[in-house]
Every structure is written in structure tokens, then in C-alpha cells.
Amino acid sequence: MPETVLNTAAANHSAELSFDDFKEIVINDYRVGFESRQASLLGRREVLTGKAKFGIFGDGKEVAQLAMAKAFKKGDWRAGYYRDQTFMFATGMSNLKEFFAQLYANPDIEKDPASGGRQMNCHYATRYVDADGNWTSQTDTMNCSADISTTGGHMPRLLGLAYASKLYRQNKELEYLKQFSINGNEVAFGTIGNGSTSEGLFFEAFNAAGVLQVPMAIAVWDDAYAISVPAKLQTTKEDISEVLRGFQRDEKGNGYEIFKVRGWDYAALCETYERAIKLCREEHVPVLIHVVEMTQPQGHSTSGSHERYKSKERLTWEEEHDCLLQMRKWMIQSAIITTEDIDALEAEAKKHVRNCQKEAWAELESEIKAEIVQVLQLTETILQSSQHRDELQQVITSLQTCVDPGRRDTVAAARKVLRVTVKEPTAARQALVNWLSQENEKNKERFNSKLFTNTPKSPLYVPVIEAQYQEDARLLDGREVLNACFDANFERDKSIVAFGEDVGAIGDVNQGFAGLQSKYSDLRITDTGIREATIIGQGMGLAMRGLRPIAEIQYLDYLLYSITVLSDDVASLSYRTAGGQRAPLIVRTRGHRLEGIWHSGSPLGLILNALRGMHICVPRNMTQAAGMYNTLLRGDEPALVIESLNGYRLKEKLPANVGEFTVPLGKAEIVKHGTDITVVSYGSMLRVVMEAAEELEHLGINMEVIDPQTLYPFDLDNTCGKSLQKTNKLLVIDEDLPGGGSAYILQKIIEAQNGYYLLDAQPKTLSAAEHRPPYGSDGDYFSKPSVDDVIEAVYKMMNEANPGKYPTLF
Numbered sequence: 001m002p003e004t005v006l007n008t009a010a011a012n013h014s015a016e017l018s019f020d021d022f023k024e025i026v027i028n029d030y031r032v033g034f035e036s037r038q039a040s041l042l043g044r045r046e047v048l049t050g051k052a053k054f055g056i057f058g059d060g061k062e063v064a065q066l067a068m069a070k071a072f073k074k075g076d077w078r079a080g081y082y083r084d085q086t087f088m089f090a091t092g093m094s095n096l097k098e099f100f101a102q103l104y105a106n107p108d109i110e111k112d113p114a115s116g117g118r119q120m121n122c123h124y125a126t127r128y129v130d131a132d133g134n135w136t137s138q139t140d141t142m143n144c145s146a147d148i149s150t151t152g153g154h155m156p157r158l159l160g161l162a163y164a165s166k167l168y169r170q171n172k173e174l175e176y177l178k179q180f181s182i183n184g185n186e187v188a189f190g191t192i193g194n195g196s197t198s199e200g201l202f203f204e205a206f207n208a209a210g211v212l213q214v215p216m217a218i219a220v221w222d223d224a225y226a227i228s229v230p231a232k233l234q235t236t237k238e239d240i241s242e243v244l245r246g247f248q249r250d251e252k253g254n255g256y257e258i259f260k261v262r263g264w265d266y267a268a269l270c271e272t273y274e275r276a277i278k279l280c281r282e283e284h285v286p287v288l289i290h291v292v293e294m295t296q297p298q299g300h301s302t303s304g305s306h307e308r309y310k311s312k313e314r315l316t317w318e319e320e321h322d323c324l325l326q327m328r329k330w331m332i333q334s335a336i337i338t339t340e341d342i343d344a345l346e347a348e349a350k351k352h353v354r355n356c357q358k359e360a361w362a363e364l365e366s367e368i369k370a371e372i373v374q375v376l377q378l379t380e381t382i383l384q385s386s387q388h389r390d391e392l393q394q395v396i397t398s399l400q401t402c403v404d405p406g407r408r409d410t411v412a413a414a415r416k417v418l419r420v421t422v423k424e425p426t427a428a429r430q431a432l433v434n435w436l437s438q439e440n441e442k443n444k445e446r447f448n449s450k451l452f453t454n455t456p457k458s459p460l461y462v463p464v465i466e467a468q469y470q471e472d473a474r475l476l477d478g479r480e481v482l483n484a485c486f487d488a489n490f491e492r493d494k495s496i497v498a499f500g501e502d503v504g505a506i507g508d509v510n511q512g513f514a515g516l517q518s519k520y521s522d523l524r525i526t527d528t529g530i531r532e533a534t535i536i537g538q539g540m541g542l543a544m545r546g547l548r549p550i551a552e553i554q555y556l557d558y559l560l561y562s563i564t565v566l567s568d569d570v571a572s573l574s575y576r577t578a579g580g581q582r583a584p585l586i587v588r589t590r591g592h593r594l595e596g597i598w599h600s601g602s603p604l605g606l607i608l609n610a611l612r613g614m615h616i617c618v619p620r621n622m623t624q625a626a627g628m629y630n631t632l633l634r635g636d637e638p639a640l641v642i643e644s645l646n647g648y649r650l651k652e653k654l655p656a657n658v659g660e661f662t663v664p665l666g667k668a669e670i671v672k673h674g675t676d677i678t679v680v681s682y683g684s685m686l687r688v689v690m691e692a693a694e695e696l697e698h699l700g701i702n703m704e705v706i707d708p709q710t711l712y713p714f715d716l717d718n719t720c721g722k723s724l725q726k727t728n729k730l731l732v733i734d735e736d737l738p739g740g741g742s743a744y745i746l747q748k749i750i751e752a753q754n755g756y757y758l759l760d761a762q763p764k765t766l767s768a769a770e771h772r773p774p775y776g777s778d779g780d781y782f783s784k785p786s787v788d789d790v791i792e793a794v795y796k797m798m799n800e801a802n803p804g805k806y807p808t809l810f
């Protein structure tokens, strides 16, 4: 049965403490909670008076977080949401000044280490990658994985963080990774709002953690609302722990230990957290702590007021059950503090918070003011000899009178001055041009950097090692080449694990991992449930904790089930922490043409748009795929590898160095040299293109075929652009929808590589039909580009260029 701790009880951790020590701890907790509340109140004011753009705060959730912080140890992890400032202050993972620096969007990572001003306020993260790309020691620190704003979106990552502890405890070969774990003793603490438990990701992760039996401690902060929508419209029976009762472990099997406790009852919360986390840490039993009767003193966020949708009775109840008010009463009643002393503490705390806020504002303001002075001085000098004094004076005045100016104001003023004086090329104007270009560099670093980690450990810097072939190299099925590659890597690096649906016992549906589970154990090659989103989350959490996961999505078509996790969480991690966190996760999948609507997907446009921040690899065969895995497994950035579904049984020569050779990312390869037209294609489509190339030779057309190999990064050496110097004609062919992956490739070649200037004919694309392909070979023929389609598309372009030489076909 779920354990319900609804009675106030003396916190049992105090058993070994003297009353004075106990009092000191409680009073200090109250101080942290009270300061946090003041930060919320002041934070809201800062938004309403215009210094910050938006605010969401943890008021009404303070006391439970004080209890959670007590149970949180070095080495532990948090994956939570925007209500957790009190926990972050109580653990020391953040502080009041950083809280305000983030609210003001200070882009300096010294001031806002969580996100360098990139995330909304109360989105937390600790930094674990140093400037050289080295991991810091995660067992010496408390660790917070970077928050995201999508409610429930962090649940898959939470699962992965907890799963890492399981691997570290059970796989003794990992003992050498001491900076990441001490015997898997680390608990992954999660927090989620009651409303967000309605999300599928919550249920998927919850079930998976029960199956896996991992040390995941998930707290539901239940304030009975999700913005304006009340519990009765969110949760069956209005009670999530009641709904989840079937997960309670019992004589029928493993499961969860479930706790329910009131959010204003400090002593009961401390006791609950102590018991729950002990079990979770020592026995790796996942726990649910459902914290009920929480409140929102200021409503949901600065975007609206809760008086609009909460009844008077509810608002009165919330006031009375304010957790800090209740804790205060209990402290006075229990003789922990006198009314006078707590009044004094509160007055002191208010002052302290105010000072932190002022300092945080002053730090940002002083930098911007210095920049304003520079722009004003430069503009004044320009003005002396300008014909446009009035306009320049206007720029000066509006910059001088700008309320709460930002960097956009200084840069916009400089750009305006340069426009106004475009016909006055003075030395003074040049000085402003120089200033602007320097600022642009700095602002690029502040606002646009670190989409990838770009450390010396980036896969882009992995040395290139060519594949070597012995004279009698064996000709194997493509899947066997991959299998040999994985085998060599698993042997080489004990931190590599692979998991997914049917990956373990049968070695994946195409047998790339065949035989490897029995060789390396089911802790390293592992079957999972059908749960794509949490397969990715599982991989992400492992990758954040120093392991090298290959997370497998059975078919590319099912990647969509995990696209939110990949897009919101994995792909944005480096950027949203300004390089403070990374997750070098490799996602393995297989796609392009095979059979039917859900086994033929090639949605590269969707992927390229959703997953900027990951490398996107589209190997044309299994040898190239192996070389890409060899590269990625030696680098520190996340990637997606899409193998060709119809290529596993095609014969390929086994390289002698199958686990060592590397295919560099962003290195396009000319797979057929030619002079008449440049055709760019990738993946399974390339085989079709090469078949067409043979017949086109008979028709007198010699095409150059280029395989970019990776779509992100795309052809870093401009191989495609250079090819156009020869052919002056470009055709991009893929299996995606029209305007999908091919449009991306066109933009790269025509615009980024300046291919436009080399063309003497309109650039074209040949893609699939706009619907998914029907089942059967006819379905494929009439939906995806066929050899006939390729031949005719190429021929038509040649016909248009030279109808005399290439008469119209039909």
C-alpha cells in the first residue's frame, strides 16, 4: 500500500542531534525558504516594472524543497522544472545573485552559470564541462541537468540519469570511471507539476523506471492547478498517486515505493524524504513522492493573475496553507524560535535579497552603460563633421534617455548612425565601424555560440584514418561489417552500451549487434520496452554521466515518437547551457525505402529542422556507417546515424581496421566523376542514382555524383560547389518530400557555397511524392524516385541545355 504521511511528525533525522543543533538547522532552512519567497516577490516586481521580460517562480513550493535538499548528496542529480529555486539555493547549486542574473538575461556565464542568459528564469543547470572540453568530477559536486520549459519533457532524461547509477553499480567493468559514480550510489531526483503528469512522457518514463528498477525519486508538486486548468480536468480521481497505486511494489513484483505528504508540513516532508531516498539510494527502488496541498501565492507566472480562475474559497485556503506560514507557526509552537527572532530574521532576509538583486542588476547595467558611453563618444565625434547633425543628435538623445537599455540599444544606435552617415566616410565613422565589428564578435559569442560543444574533443577533430583492405578481404553482408565494427568498439571502450527494442537477445532486427549480448553481457547490449522517447532519454542521461550510449530507434519512422526529446533536450543542451553541459549520445536508426507507409520514411527535412545541434549522418552503405560510428564514438557531440534499411544484406568488403578507420563528418565524397551535370544524393537513393548513371552513359551523359555523407555538417570543403565549376548544372535527389531535405541541400550549395554563380541552368530537385509510399513494389515505384525517374530528370536537364544533342525523350 502507498505510504501516506499526512500527520505532522518530529523529523527523525534530528534523533542524534541536540535540540540546539536541530533548531539551528530548522531556522537556517526557514531562512533559505523565506529568502527564496522574497526572491519570487521581488522577481515578479522586476518583471512588472520592465527590467525583466517574464517571470515564473517557486513560491508556495519552498518547504518541500528544503526537505528534498536535505536528502540530496554529492554525486546526485536533479532533473526538474521551473519551481525549484528553493532547492537550488538550499543545496548551493545556485544562489540569489545568479537567480537575478538569469532573470535579467545576463549573458555572462560567470553571472548566470546555468544558461548564460539564454534560458527563462528559474531554469537551472550546473556546469560539468570545462573550457577545454574535460568532464569535471561529478562525484565531488551536486549535479543539476539543464532544465527545459516543456513541462514533462525532462522525464526521459531523468530516467537516463537514474539508469546510469544502475549500470555503474552492476557493471564492475565501469569502476575505473570514478569521477562519475561511486558504486552507483547516486539518486536522480525529479520534480514535475501535477498538471504535467498528464503528459505521455511522464507515464512512459514512470513505467520504464519501474521495469528497470533504477534510483529515480520523482516528486510531484501538486498545487491542484496547471495554469488555470484544475485537477479534475487533468487527472483521474484528481490524485496522481492514487492513479499510480498499481505501481506499488508488493509480493507480486518489483515496483515503486509511493509516498504522499503535505507540502506545508516541514517535519513530515523531512521524514518522508529521508526514508524514501534511503531506500532509493541503497536498494535502487524508484520512489514517488506526491506532495499535495501546495499553493501558488502569486499565481502561475507573470503572464496572468490567478484571481481570474480560482474561487475566493480556494484563494483563502491557499493563503492559510501557505507552506512558509505553516512552518513559521510550527517553529514558534515548537519553541524553535520566538516571534521576535523570526521577525528579525525575516527583516534581515528581505534586505539581503534586495541587495543581491541590486548587485545583479548593477553588474549587467554597468557593462551596458560602458558600451553606451563608447557609442555616444564615437557618435559625438562623427557628428562634428556630419551633414546629418539633427538625425545623429536624435540617436544620441534616445540612447541617453533609454530606460533600462540593453545591448540591442547600443548596437541598434551604432547601426543607425552608420546608415545615416553612409555617404560620409570619415575616420570617425570608421572608428564606429570597428567598434561595431568588435561588438558583433562579442555578441555572437554571447548569444549565438555553442550550438555544438566545439571543444578539442569534437568529432570534427577526430583524426581521419582510411579504411584498409587486405588483398583477400572477406566479402560480407553489410550487417556483418557493422557487427564487426560494434564488436571492436565494445572491446576497446568499456563505457559503450547499446540498447533499444530487440537490440539485446536477437542483436537488433537486422542483426548488427548479433552475438554481442552473450559476449559483453546484457548490461551493455540491452533490450528495452517499446518506448522511443525514453530510449532517447535513457541515452541522454547516460551520456551526461560519462557513458557512451548507442540508443537505437528500430525504424526511422518511429523517431517521431522521440523527436520532442531529441529536439527540445538533446539537440539544445550545449546551446542552452552555453557549453556547460553535453550529452554525446549516438542515436542509431535505419530508414529510407523498404515497404509501406511506416517502413519507408526518409523525413530528412523534418529531422534537419528539428535537430540542429546534432550531427546528421546518412551513410550510403554499412562500411561508411561503421566509419561514422568510429568517428562519433571518439568525439563528444550527439549524432543521429540513419542506416539504409535495404542495405544490410548487400555485400561489402570487410576493412582490416573495421573498428579504427574513421569517416570524417562533413566530408562529401565524389562517388562518380563526371563532366556534364552534378547530382547530389545520399543514403539508399545513391544506389538508384548509380544505376541510372550507367544507362545515362549510354545516352551520352556523364554525370558527377556526390555523396555528402553527413547532412549536418554539410560538405565543409565545398565539394559540391566546386563540382559546379565543371558541370554548371545541379540536380539534388532524395527520398524526402519535395521541399524537404533537398531544399536544405539546395540552400547549402546555391547560397552558402555560392553555387548560384556557376549555374547555366535552373537547379532542380527530384524527390518522392508528397504522400508516404504505399505497400508493395509498385507502391515504391510510383512514390519514390526510381531509376527511370532519375534518368529522365537528368536527361531533361541536358535536353533543355542542348536539345540538338539530347532530343526530347517523349
Ligand SMILES: Cc1ncc(C[n+]2csc(CCOP(=O)(O)OP(=O)(O)O)c2C)c(N)n1
Residues within 6 Å of the ligand: 083, 149, 150, 151, 152, 192, 193, 194, 195, 196, 197, 221, 223, 225, 226, 227, 300
Ligand atoms: C509541453 C508543454 N505544454 C504546455 C506548456 C505551457 N505550460 C507551461 S506551465 C503549464 C502548467 C503546468 O502545470 P503543472 O505541471 O501543474 O505545474 P505548476 O506550474 O502548477 O507547478 C503549462 C500548460 C509547456 N510549457 N510545455
Ligand SMILES: [Mg+2]
Residues within 6 Å of the ligand: 193, 194, 195, 221, 222, 223, 224, 225, 226, 227
Ligand atoms: Mg500545478
